[in-house]
Amino acid sequence: MKYGIIGAGAMGYRYGVMLQENTGVEVDFIDTWEPNVEKVREQGGVSVARDHQNRRIIPINIYYPEEYTGHPDVWIIFKKQMQLADELIRDNNAGLFHDDQYVFSAMNGMGHFEKIAEYFPTDHIICGTAMIATRLDGPANVDFMGAEGTEEMHVARYINEQPDEITQAMMTDFTKANLNPIFVDDYMGMCMSKVVFNAVTNTLCTMFEMQMGQFIEYDGVREMSKQLFDEAYDACERAGIYLIATRQEQIDSVITVSQEYKYHYPSMYQDFSKGRPTEVDYINGYIAKIGREHDYVCRTHEFVVHEVHMAEMMRKYHPNVTDVTNQRSESVKVI
Structure with missing residues:
Protein backbone atom coordinates (compact mmCIF):
# COMPACT_ATOMS: atom_id res chain seq x y z
CA MET A 1 0.00 0.00 0.00
CA LYS A 2 0.96 3.65 -0.36
CA TYR A 3 0.94 6.04 2.61
CA GLY A 4 0.72 9.80 2.97
CA ILE A 5 1.93 11.41 6.19
CA ILE A 6 0.12 14.62 7.15
CA GLY A 7 2.38 16.41 9.60
CA ALA A 8 6.12 15.81 9.16
CA GLY A 9 6.93 16.28 12.82
CA ALA A 10 8.42 13.93 15.39
CA MET A 11 5.83 11.14 15.11
CA GLY A 12 5.05 11.73 11.45
CA TYR A 13 8.69 11.21 10.62
CA ARG A 14 8.88 8.19 12.95
CA TYR A 15 6.02 6.34 11.27
CA GLY A 16 6.86 7.42 7.72
CA VAL A 17 10.56 6.61 7.92
CA MET A 18 10.01 3.24 9.61
CA LEU A 19 7.41 2.27 7.00
CA GLN A 20 9.63 3.41 4.13
CA GLU A 21 12.87 1.90 5.41
CA ASN A 22 11.66 -1.34 7.03
CA THR A 23 8.73 -2.23 4.79
CA GLY A 24 9.73 -0.75 1.46
CA VAL A 25 6.34 0.82 0.82
CA GLU A 26 5.95 4.18 -0.87
CA VAL A 27 5.53 7.07 1.58
CA ASP A 28 4.92 10.77 0.86
CA PHE A 29 5.08 13.51 3.50
CA ILE A 30 2.80 16.55 3.54
CA ASP A 31 3.76 19.50 5.74
CA THR A 32 2.96 23.18 6.06
CA TRP A 33 5.94 24.30 8.21
CA GLU A 34 8.12 26.02 5.61
CA PRO A 35 11.49 25.71 7.45
CA ASN A 36 10.89 21.96 7.74
CA VAL A 37 9.99 21.42 4.09
CA GLU A 38 12.81 23.58 2.79
CA LYS A 39 15.40 21.96 5.08
CA VAL A 40 14.45 18.51 3.79
CA ARG A 41 14.90 19.73 0.23
CA GLU A 42 18.17 21.49 1.05
CA GLN A 43 19.84 18.50 2.72
CA GLY A 44 18.27 15.79 0.58
CA GLY A 45 16.10 14.19 3.23
CA VAL A 46 15.38 14.08 6.94
CA SER A 47 18.18 13.77 9.50
CA VAL A 48 17.42 10.78 11.75
CA ALA A 49 19.16 9.48 14.89
CA ARG A 50 18.15 6.90 17.49
CA ASP A 51 18.94 7.85 21.08
CA HIS A 52 21.37 10.52 19.77
CA GLN A 53 23.42 7.92 17.88
CA ASN A 54 24.09 7.04 14.23
CA ARG A 55 22.61 10.20 12.76
CA ARG A 56 22.14 9.99 9.00
CA ILE A 57 20.15 11.56 6.19
CA ILE A 58 17.24 9.47 4.91
CA PRO A 59 15.86 10.68 1.56
CA ILE A 60 12.11 11.31 1.58
CA ASN A 61 9.47 12.91 -0.63
CA ILE A 62 7.93 15.99 1.00
CA TYR A 63 5.34 18.42 -0.34
CA TYR A 64 3.21 21.39 0.60
CA PRO A 65 -0.50 20.46 0.36
CA GLU A 66 -1.13 22.66 -2.68
CA GLU A 67 1.60 21.00 -4.78
CA TYR A 68 0.75 17.36 -4.00
CA THR A 69 -0.90 15.26 -6.70
CA GLY A 70 -0.42 11.75 -5.26
CA HIS A 71 -3.14 9.36 -4.13
CA PRO A 72 -2.20 7.37 -0.99
CA ASP A 73 -4.29 4.41 0.10
CA VAL A 74 -4.00 5.54 3.74
CA TRP A 75 -3.35 8.96 5.22
CA ILE A 76 -1.46 8.97 8.53
CA ILE A 77 -2.13 12.14 10.53
CA PHE A 78 0.13 13.48 13.27
CA LYS A 79 -0.63 17.12 14.09
CA LYS A 80 -1.00 18.98 17.35
CA GLN A 81 -4.63 19.03 18.47
CA MET A 82 -4.74 22.84 18.26
CA GLN A 83 -3.55 22.79 14.62
CA LEU A 84 -5.61 19.91 13.26
CA ALA A 85 -8.81 21.71 12.18
CA ASP A 86 -6.93 24.30 10.11
CA GLU A 87 -4.69 21.59 8.62
CA LEU A 88 -7.67 19.51 7.50
CA ILE A 89 -9.33 22.55 5.91
CA ARG A 90 -6.17 23.40 3.99
CA ASP A 91 -5.60 19.81 2.85
CA ASN A 92 -9.21 19.40 1.78
CA ASN A 93 -9.13 22.67 -0.17
CA ALA A 94 -5.98 21.41 -1.89
CA GLY A 95 -7.91 18.35 -3.08
CA LEU A 96 -5.94 15.78 -1.09
CA PHE A 97 -8.85 13.72 0.21
CA HIS A 98 -10.73 11.11 -1.85
CA ASP A 99 -13.67 8.84 -1.08
CA ASP A 100 -11.67 5.62 -1.42
CA GLN A 101 -8.95 6.61 1.06
CA TYR A 102 -8.57 5.52 4.65
CA PHE A 113 -11.34 11.72 15.40
CA GLU A 114 -14.46 13.89 15.47
CA LYS A 115 -12.61 16.45 13.30
CA ILE A 116 -11.30 13.76 10.93
CA ALA A 117 -14.84 12.35 10.58
CA GLU A 118 -15.89 15.60 8.89
CA TYR A 119 -13.78 14.57 5.88
CA PHE A 120 -13.76 10.74 5.88
CA PRO A 121 -16.48 8.08 6.24
CA THR A 122 -16.48 6.64 9.75
CA ASP A 123 -15.76 3.14 8.42
CA HIS A 124 -12.57 4.50 6.79
CA ILE A 125 -11.16 5.88 10.04
CA ILE A 126 -8.60 3.79 11.93
CA CYS A 127 -7.71 4.89 15.45
CA GLY A 128 -4.43 4.33 17.20
CA THR A 129 -2.36 5.01 20.28
CA ALA A 130 1.42 4.89 20.41
CA MET A 131 3.71 4.39 23.38
CA ILE A 132 6.60 5.63 21.24
CA ALA A 133 8.91 8.45 22.32
CA THR A 134 10.27 10.69 19.57
CA ARG A 135 11.85 14.13 19.57
CA LEU A 136 11.96 16.78 16.84
CA ASP A 137 15.22 18.67 17.40
CA GLY A 138 14.61 21.20 14.64
CA PRO A 139 13.46 21.39 11.02
CA ALA A 140 14.07 18.02 9.33
CA ASN A 141 15.98 16.78 12.41
CA VAL A 142 14.45 13.94 14.43
CA ASP A 143 15.58 11.57 17.17
CA PHE A 144 13.87 8.19 17.66
CA MET A 145 13.98 7.43 21.39
CA GLY A 146 14.20 3.87 22.73
CA ALA A 147 15.92 0.74 21.51
CA GLU A 148 14.78 -0.88 18.26
CA GLY A 149 11.90 -3.25 18.85
CA THR A 150 10.55 -1.45 21.92
CA GLU A 151 7.89 0.42 19.94
CA GLU A 152 4.38 -0.31 21.21
CA MET A 153 1.04 0.72 19.72
CA HIS A 154 -2.63 -0.24 19.58
CA VAL A 155 -5.10 -0.02 16.71
CA ALA A 156 -8.91 -0.03 16.57
CA ARG A 157 -11.54 0.93 14.03
CA TYR A 158 -13.57 4.05 14.75
CA ILE A 159 -16.81 2.10 14.28
CA ASN A 160 -15.69 -0.66 16.70
CA GLU A 161 -15.68 -3.48 14.18
CA GLN A 162 -13.15 -6.15 13.27
CA PRO A 163 -10.39 -5.25 10.77
CA ASP A 164 -11.48 -4.98 7.15
CA GLU A 165 -9.10 -5.60 4.23
CA ILE A 166 -7.42 -2.19 4.31
CA THR A 167 -7.05 -2.19 8.09
CA GLN A 168 -5.49 -5.65 7.99
CA ALA A 169 -3.10 -4.63 5.21
CA MET A 170 -2.08 -1.59 7.23
CA MET A 171 -1.52 -3.76 10.30
CA THR A 172 0.70 -6.05 8.22
CA ASP A 173 2.77 -3.10 7.02
CA PHE A 174 3.04 -1.68 10.56
CA THR A 175 4.24 -5.08 11.78
CA LYS A 176 6.91 -5.25 9.06
CA ALA A 177 7.92 -1.70 9.98
CA ASN A 178 8.59 -2.88 13.58
CA LEU A 179 5.89 -0.60 15.01
CA ASN A 180 4.40 -3.64 16.81
CA PRO A 181 0.66 -2.97 16.36
CA ILE A 182 -1.95 -4.74 18.52
CA PHE A 183 -5.59 -4.70 17.37
CA VAL A 184 -8.34 -4.10 19.95
CA ASP A 185 -12.10 -3.88 19.43
CA ASP A 186 -12.92 -0.74 21.45
CA TYR A 187 -11.35 2.46 20.16
CA MET A 188 -12.63 4.64 23.03
CA GLY A 189 -11.27 2.41 25.79
CA MET A 190 -7.99 2.15 23.88
CA CYS A 191 -7.63 5.89 23.35
CA MET A 192 -8.61 6.85 26.87
CA SER A 193 -6.04 4.40 28.27
CA LYS A 194 -3.33 6.48 26.59
CA VAL A 195 -4.95 9.78 27.54
CA VAL A 196 -5.02 8.95 31.25
CA PHE A 197 -1.39 7.76 31.08
CA ASN A 198 -0.35 11.04 29.47
CA ALA A 199 -2.42 12.93 32.04
CA VAL A 200 0.12 11.78 34.62
CA THR A 201 3.52 11.61 32.91
CA ASN A 202 3.20 14.40 30.33
CA THR A 203 1.48 16.86 32.60
CA LEU A 204 3.54 16.42 35.75
CA CYS A 205 6.86 16.31 33.88
CA THR A 206 5.88 19.55 32.13
CA MET A 207 4.85 21.32 35.33
CA PHE A 208 8.21 20.53 36.94
CA GLU A 209 10.34 20.53 33.75
CA MET A 210 11.56 16.97 34.27
CA GLN A 211 12.72 14.03 32.24
CA MET A 212 10.70 10.88 32.82
CA GLY A 213 13.55 9.24 34.71
CA GLN A 214 13.81 12.22 37.04
CA PHE A 215 10.05 12.10 37.59
CA ILE A 216 10.08 8.57 39.00
CA GLU A 217 12.92 9.36 41.41
CA TYR A 218 10.31 11.02 43.63
CA ASP A 219 8.99 8.62 46.28
CA GLY A 220 5.42 9.91 45.94
CA VAL A 221 5.01 9.14 42.23
CA ARG A 222 2.82 6.06 42.78
CA GLU A 223 0.53 7.95 45.16
CA MET A 224 0.24 10.93 42.82
CA SER A 225 -0.40 8.64 39.87
CA LYS A 226 -3.07 6.72 41.76
CA GLN A 227 -4.94 9.92 42.61
CA LEU A 228 -5.02 11.06 38.99
CA PHE A 229 -5.79 7.59 37.62
CA ASP A 230 -8.60 6.97 40.12
CA GLU A 231 -10.33 10.20 39.12
CA ALA A 232 -9.94 9.40 35.44
CA TYR A 233 -11.21 5.84 35.78
CA ASP A 234 -14.16 6.95 37.92
CA ALA A 235 -15.15 9.53 35.30
CA CYS A 236 -14.76 7.08 32.41
CA GLU A 237 -16.76 4.35 34.13
CA ARG A 238 -19.61 6.79 34.72
CA ALA A 239 -19.50 7.51 30.99
CA GLY A 240 -19.54 3.80 30.08
CA ILE A 241 -15.91 3.88 28.89
CA TYR A 242 -13.80 0.93 30.00
CA LEU A 243 -10.06 1.22 29.55
CA ILE A 244 -7.95 -1.65 28.20
CA ALA A 245 -5.54 -1.42 31.14
CA THR A 246 -6.48 -1.78 34.82
CA ARG A 247 -5.80 0.97 37.34
CA GLN A 248 -2.89 -0.98 38.79
CA GLU A 249 -1.46 -1.69 35.35
CA GLN A 250 -1.52 2.03 34.61
CA ILE A 251 0.30 2.86 37.85
CA ASP A 252 2.90 0.19 37.13
CA SER A 253 3.33 1.41 33.55
CA VAL A 254 4.26 4.90 34.76
CA ILE A 255 7.33 3.33 36.38
CA THR A 256 8.26 0.86 33.64
CA VAL A 257 7.78 3.27 30.73
CA SER A 258 9.63 6.06 32.55
CA GLN A 259 12.52 3.67 33.20
CA GLU A 260 12.63 2.73 29.52
CA TYR A 261 12.61 6.39 28.42
CA LYS A 262 14.37 7.87 31.43
CA TYR A 263 16.12 10.62 29.45
CA HIS A 264 13.00 11.56 27.50
CA TYR A 265 11.05 14.79 27.94
CA PRO A 266 7.37 14.12 27.10
CA SER A 267 5.92 15.87 24.06
CA MET A 268 3.95 18.29 26.21
CA TYR A 269 7.16 19.63 27.74
CA GLN A 270 8.82 19.73 24.33
CA ASP A 271 6.06 22.15 23.28
CA PHE A 272 6.29 24.06 26.54
CA SER A 273 10.07 24.47 26.24
CA LYS A 274 9.64 26.03 22.79
CA GLY A 275 7.04 28.53 23.99
CA ARG A 276 4.18 26.77 22.22
CA PRO A 277 0.74 26.06 23.74
CA THR A 278 0.45 22.62 25.32
CA GLU A 279 -2.23 20.00 24.71
CA VAL A 280 -3.30 19.84 28.38
CA ASP A 281 -6.89 20.81 27.48
CA TYR A 282 -7.09 17.71 25.25
CA ILE A 283 -5.64 15.41 27.92
CA ASN A 284 -6.40 16.34 31.55
CA GLY A 285 -9.01 18.78 30.31
CA TYR A 286 -10.75 16.06 28.29
CA ILE A 287 -10.89 13.79 31.35
CA ALA A 288 -12.36 16.64 33.39
CA LYS A 289 -14.91 17.27 30.63
CA ILE A 290 -16.06 13.63 30.72
CA GLY A 291 -16.45 13.94 34.47
CA ARG A 292 -18.49 17.13 34.29
CA GLU A 293 -20.77 15.61 31.64
CA HIS A 294 -21.52 12.71 34.00
CA ASP A 295 -21.98 14.57 37.27
CA TYR A 296 -18.50 13.82 38.59
CA VAL A 297 -15.93 16.52 39.30
CA CYS A 298 -12.32 15.51 38.58
CA ARG A 299 -10.91 18.01 41.04
CA THR A 300 -7.25 17.09 40.60
CA HIS A 301 -7.41 17.12 36.81
CA GLU A 302 -9.25 20.45 36.84
CA PHE A 303 -6.55 21.84 39.13
CA VAL A 304 -3.55 20.65 37.11
CA VAL A 305 -5.04 22.08 33.90
CA HIS A 306 -4.98 25.48 35.60
CA GLU A 307 -1.44 24.84 36.86
CA VAL A 308 -0.11 24.06 33.38
CA HIS A 309 -1.81 27.14 31.92
CA MET A 310 -0.33 29.20 34.76
CA ALA A 311 3.12 27.80 33.92
CA GLU A 312 2.51 28.79 30.28
CA MET A 313 1.62 32.31 31.40
CA MET A 314 4.75 32.54 33.56
CA ARG A 315 7.04 32.03 30.57
CA LYS A 316 6.79 35.75 29.88
CA TYR A 317 8.44 36.36 33.26
CA HIS A 318 10.89 33.47 32.95
CA PRO A 319 11.68 33.30 29.23
CA ASN A 320 14.79 31.13 29.58
CA VAL A 321 13.02 27.79 29.80
CA THR A 322 15.39 25.03 28.68
CA ASP A 323 14.70 24.06 25.08
CA VAL A 324 15.14 20.30 25.25
CA THR A 325 15.94 20.15 21.54
CA ASN A 326 18.99 22.38 21.97
CA GLN A 327 21.45 19.51 21.77
CA ARG A 328 24.90 19.21 20.27
CA SER A 329 24.99 18.48 16.55
CA GLU A 330 26.33 15.18 15.31
CA SER A 331 28.02 14.14 12.09
CA VAL A 332 25.61 13.17 9.36
CA LYS A 333 25.98 10.64 6.56
CA VAL A 334 23.66 9.88 3.67
CA ILE A 335 22.27 6.37 3.31
Missing part, protein backbone atom coordinates in the same frame (compact mmCIF):
# COMPACT_ATOMS: atom_id res chain seq x y z
CA VAL A 103 -7.06 7.57 7.46
CA PHE A 104 -5.10 6.55 10.54
CA SER A 105 -4.10 8.72 13.50
CA ALA A 106 -2.44 8.07 16.85
CA MET A 107 -2.25 11.65 18.09
CA ASN A 108 -2.06 12.53 21.77
CA GLY A 109 -5.20 13.71 23.52
CA MET A 110 -8.79 13.41 22.35
CA GLY A 111 -11.05 15.25 19.95
CA HIS A 112 -9.20 14.58 16.70
